[in-house]
Amino acid sequence: MKLPYERPTIRKLTAGALNKFGPRAGATPTTALDGVRVEELVARFGSPLFVLSERQLRRSYQAAVRAFGTRYPQVQLAWSYKTNYLNAVCRTFHQEGAWAEVVSGMELEKALLNGVPGPHILFNGPGKRRADLERACAVAAVIHLDNADELHLLLDVAASRPAPPRVALRVNLDAGSYPQWDRFGFNLENGEAWQALSRVVASGRLELVGLHCHIGTYVLQPSAYATAAAQLAALALRCQRKLKTTVQYLDLGGGFPSTNTLKGAYLPATDTVPSLDEYAEAITGALLAAGFRTGELPLLVLEAGRALVDDAGSLIGTVLATKRLADGRRATILDFGVNLLFTSFWYDHHISPARQFSDQTEPTVLYGPLCMNIDMLRESIALPLLSAGDQVVVHKVGAYNMSQWQQFINLRPNVVLIDQTSQVHLVRAAETLEYLQQLEQVPVHLQS
C-alpha cells in the first residue's frame, strides 16, 4: 500500500516558550529521596551525588514482568548491562530474575562476576573479537550473531569446541519507525538474514536457539514492535518449516522509552509516552496471532534498558555561582555538567530545587563546571532564585549516565543506593587522584 504524501514542515523551536497551559508558579521542591533528606545525603556523601532507589528498580522491573507476563505464557527479561552496569543495579535485577544482555567482552566478564550463569547471558554487540567469542563459548553464553565475518569467525572457533556454540541471529528490519536501524545484525528484507540462518543450520557446528531484533531506542510507536514481532515470528516459523529447526526464543530487544522529555517536545513525556502495557499488548498480540501451534510458542525475551532504570536514578548537585550574561540572561553554574549528565544532550531533565522557595522563578541557562562551551545542561529553564550553595535534584537519570559518564576535568562522584528500608549504601566510591594516576607511567627521562 502506498502511504499518503505529507508535505515537509519546518517548526521553529523557541527556547523557553510557554506551552498552552501557561507557566507554573514556583517549583515543587524535592527535599528527600526515598525518605532520606537531601541535606543529609550531601552532608554524608558530598555533591554531586548519584542516588539510586532500590525500591524503584524493583518496582519498574516487576511492572515490566507484569505487563508482559499477564499477556504471554513465557517471558524473560535480560538486563542491558550498558544502560547501567553498576553491580548493585545489575544484582538487584538478577535477584528479580533477570538474565544479562551484554555487548562486549568486558560486560560479559562483569555478568559472570555477578553470578549470572553463562547460558543466561545474551552476547550482542557488533564488535566481538575472537577472544570474546572463545570466552563466550567456554561459558556457554548465547552469541547473538551480528555479521557474516563474525559468523565465519565463530564457525572457525566452533571447530575446536566439544559442543556446538549456542547462537541467535540478530536481525534488522523495517518496522515502520524512522530512522530505521540497519547497522546491527542481518537485514530481513534483502534476504541476508535468511541466508545467514541457512548457513548457521547447514554448518552443523552451531546450535540456533533464538532470533533477535532491537529496533531502536526511545521508540515511541508500539506498532513498530508489533511489526517487528510479527516479522520475527514469521521468520521463526519459516525456520521450522524449511530448516527443520525450532527457534526457542524471540528476543524483541529494548528501546522502550522512559518518561524523560526529549528536547523540543511540546508536552511533558509523562503525558505523551505510551505505557509499557501498550508495548506489551503490541508485541504479545503479534506473537499470539503469528500462527504458532498451541504449546509451541517461543519464549519471549526482552532487553528493556532505560525503561527499567531511568526512574530509579537521581543526581543531586549544588549551585556554585550565578551570573548575568552579557545579553542579559541569568546563568547558573552547577557542580556537575555533561561529564556526569550525558543524557542532557537529548533530554530536558526535570530539575527541582532541594528546598522551599517563594513562587518567584526566573529563566536561567544551566551550565556545568567544565571549561568547555558545550557544557550546557539547559538553554533555558524556569527555576526559583537559586544562589550559590543551594542544592538541586535532577530526576530520572538512571539510564546511561552512570556508564557513559566521563572522567574529564573532574573526577566521578559517589553513587549511593537507598534500599527498601531507607538505609543508604555507598555502591561506588568517588574517584581519587590516586585512582586516576594508578595506570599512568612516567618515562624515566621525564621523572626529574
Ligand SMILES: *Cc1c(COP(=O)(O)O)cnc(C)c1O
Ligand atoms: C542498548 C541495547 C538495549 C537497551 O536499550 P534501551 O533503549 O536502553 O532499552 C537492548 N538491547 C541491545 C542489543 C542494546 O544494544
